[in-house]
Amino acid sequence: MRWIVFDYGEVISHPSEELPRLAALLGVADVGEAYWRHRDAYDRGLSDEAYWARVGADLGVDVGPELAGRLAEVDRAGWMRPSEESVALIGELAAAGVPLALLSNAASSFGRAVERQAWTRHFRHLVFSGDLGVIKPDPEVWRLLAERLGAEPGDCVFLDDRQVNVDGAVAAGMSGLLWRGVADARERLVGLGVL
Helix, strand or coil: CCEEEECCECCCECCCCCHHHHHHHHCCCCCHHHHHHCHHHHHCCCCHHHHHHHHHHHHCCCCCHHHHHHHHHHHHHHCCCECHHHHHHHHHHHHCCCCEEEEECCCHHHHHHHHCCHHHHHCCEEEEHHHHCCCCCCHHHHHHHHHHHCCCHHHEEEEECCHHHHHHHHHCCCEEEECCCHHHHHHHHHHCCCC
16 A cells, blocks of 8 residues: 655645734734744744744744734644645545545644644544654654554655655655646656556
8 A cells, every 4th residue: 555645835735925924913024034943843842832932032022822822823824725736636646545644844733723624534644743743854753654654664655845855755765756736746646656
């Protein structure tokens, strides 16, 4: 059985357009650098409150629990814009009986929000780094993924928009495909005999 494992951000979902709104909530002109600086720690399991406190500290803004909650809510909403084309491909794979999983570098709270999305019904497993305490491309994440799926690494095809993550999957014994859009992914999956 060959598993198809999708990344989430910029594969299933469109990129967030909420950074200006987050900056406005924080009362600053730009939040981008601080937003990304602490993202790996957030994706490894840092709480919403701790993450936004760190972002705020970088920007000279005191972020208490109430503001942190609002920032987290806006941030999650920004990433909840699935690509219709990606969702259609997922539906096609599911209809063909292909086992699907998701592996995303994402905070636990974000994972809970994703789990409520309608398209996730096609997935047998939804795996979020915040729940594992480790992020892609750390070698441990691939071991934990294969364990969760009950699969050998060679039974997994991983799709991600970041080459470093694809390389990590390949180093762990999986097949890795760099995401270049739905048409390219579908063609390559046909080439692998998945579709």
